[in-house]
Amino acid sequence: MKIFVTRNLPGRALSRLSEAHEVDVWEYETPPTKDQIIERAKECAGIITLLSDDISRNLIAALPELKVISQYAVGYNNIDITEATRRGIIVTNTPGVLTEATADLTWALILSVARRIAEADRYVREGAWRVAWGPELLLGMDIFGATLGIIGMGRIGYAVARRTTGFDMQVLYYSRSDTYLTRAAEKNLGAIKMSLEQLLAEADIVSIHVPLTDQTRNMIAGKELSLMKQTAILINTSRGAVVNENDLYEFLRERRIYGAGLDVFQQEPTPLDNHLLELDNVVATPHIGSATVSTRNRMAQIVVDNILQALDNKKPKHLVNHEVYHQS
Numbered sequence: 001m002k003i004f005v006t007r008n009l010p011g012r013a014l015s016r017l018s019e020a021h022e023v024d025v026w027e028y029e030t031p032p033t034k035d036q037i038i039e040r041a042k043e044c045a046g047i048i049t050l051l052s053d054d055i056s057r058n059l060i061a062a063l064p065e066l067k068v069i070s071q072y073a074v075g076y077n078n079i080d081i082t083e084a085t086r087r088g089i090i091v092t093n094t095p096g097v098l099t100e101a102t103a104d105l106t107w108a109l110i111l112s113v114a115r116r117i118a119e120a121d122r123y124v125r126e127g128a129w130r131v132a133w134g135p136e137l138l139l140g141m142d143i144f145g146a147t148l149g150i151i152g153m154g155r156i157g158y159a160v161a162r163r164t165t166g167f168d169m170q171v172l173y174y175s176r177s178d179t180y181l182t183r184a185a186e187k188n189l190g191a192i193k194m195s196l197e198q199l200l201a202e203a204d205i206v207s208i209h210v211p212l213t214d215q216t217r218n219m220i221a222g223k224e225l226s227l228m229k230q231t232a233i234l235i236n237t238s239r240g241a242v243v244n245e246n247d248l249y250e251f252l253r254e255r256r257i258y259g260a261g262l263d264v265f266q267q268e269p270t271p272l273d274n275h276l277l278e279l280d281n282v283v284a285t286p287h288i289g290s291a292t293v294s295t296r297n298r299m300a301q302i303v304v305d306n307i308l309q310a311l312d313n314k315k316p317k318h319l320v321n322h323e324v325y326h327q328s
C-alpha cells in the first residue's frame with residue numbers, strides 16, 4: 001500500500017516501513033502545505049504526520065483511500081479526530097516514549113528561569129562580566145524546598161513531579177480525573193490535589209502538562225495569572241494555546257510574576273516580533289521537549305509499528321480513536 005510521510009524521520013524506522021509498503025517521504029525541511037499533502041497522499045492508505053501538519057476535515061475528505069493517520073507525537077490537536085473517526089480512519093500517536101525527555105526539558109526550563117541561566121550566558125558572552133564576583137549579581141530564586149504546582153497530572157506531569165524528590169519540594173496538582181498516576185503522585189510524592197485557583201495561589205513554580213483541547217485553550221490568562229505569587233514561575237511545555245500570550249507578556253513585563261519558561265507558542269515558529277522574546281525573564285526553546293536522539297528514534301519506531309499494525313488489520317497499540325472500532 002502507499003504511504004506518505006510528511007517529513008523525514010530520524011533513525012532507520014522508515015526503511016522497515018519501505019520493506020512492506022510503498023513509502024513516499026516529503027523531501028524538504030519546511031512542511032508540505034495542505035494542497036501538497038493532498039497531491040502526494042491522494043492514493044495513500046496511510047500517512048505519517050507531525051504536529052505542524054494541519055490535518056483538517058477538508059484535508060481528510062480529500063484523501064479517499066486513507067485508512068490510518070500515524071502521528072509522530074503524543075499530542076494530536078492538529079488532527080480533526082471527529083472527522084477521521086466518522087470516516088473510519090484510525091488515528092495513532094506516540095505516548096509514553098517521550099515522557100522522560102519532555103520532563104527533563106521541563107526541568108531544564110525550571111532551572112534556567114529560576115537561576116537566570118540564559119540571561120547569565122548572554123551576560124558572559126556579551127562582555128558584561130567585568131567584576132569578578134558580585135553579592136547582587138544575577139540573583140535568582142530557590143528551587144530547593146519550593147512548591148511545585150502541576151496542571152495535568154498525566155504521564156509527563158507525573159514524571160516532572162517525580163523529579164522533585166532531590167529538591168525536597170512539595171507537589172500540588174490540578175487534574176481532570178483520578179488515575180493511577182494521580183494516586184501514585186499522592187502516595188509516592190505526597191502530592192496534594194486542589195482547585196486550579198488554589199494551586200496558582202500557592203505554587204512557586206507552575207508547570208502545565210494538559211493536552212490542548214476546547215477546555216484547556218486559554219486556560220491560563222489574565223485572571224489565572226493574577227492569582228500567582230509575584231515570585232512565581234510559569235513553565236509551559238504542553239501547547240502554546242493553553243496560555244494567553246498577550247496576558248502573560250503583560251504580567252512578566254510588569255514583574256507581577258517572576259519569569260516564564262516556554263517550549264511552546266501560540267504560533268510556531270514564534271515570530272521574532274513576539275514581545276515575550278524582548279523580556280529577560282523569559283526563557284524560550286523551539287518546541288524541543290522530546291528532542292533527544294534516542295527518544296526521536298524510538299518515536300519513529302512507534303509510528304512505523306502503529307501504521308504497520310493498522311494496515312495489517314491489527315488494532316494498533318497506540319490508538320487515539322478507540323471508537324473507530326465500535327461503529328458500524
Ligand code: NAD
Binds near residue numbers: 095174211
Ligand atoms: P497525558 O494524557 O498522560 O496527560 C494529560 C493530563 O492532563 C491528564 O492527567 C488529564 O487528565 C489532564 N487533563 C486533560 N484535560 C484537562 C483539563 N481540562 N483540566 C485538567 N486536567 C486535564 O498526556 P502526556 O503524555 O502527559 O502529554 C501531555 C501534553 O504534553 C500532550 O498532550 C502534548 O500536547 C504535550 N507535549 C509536549 C511536548 C513538547 O515537545 N513540548 C512533548 C510531549 C508532549
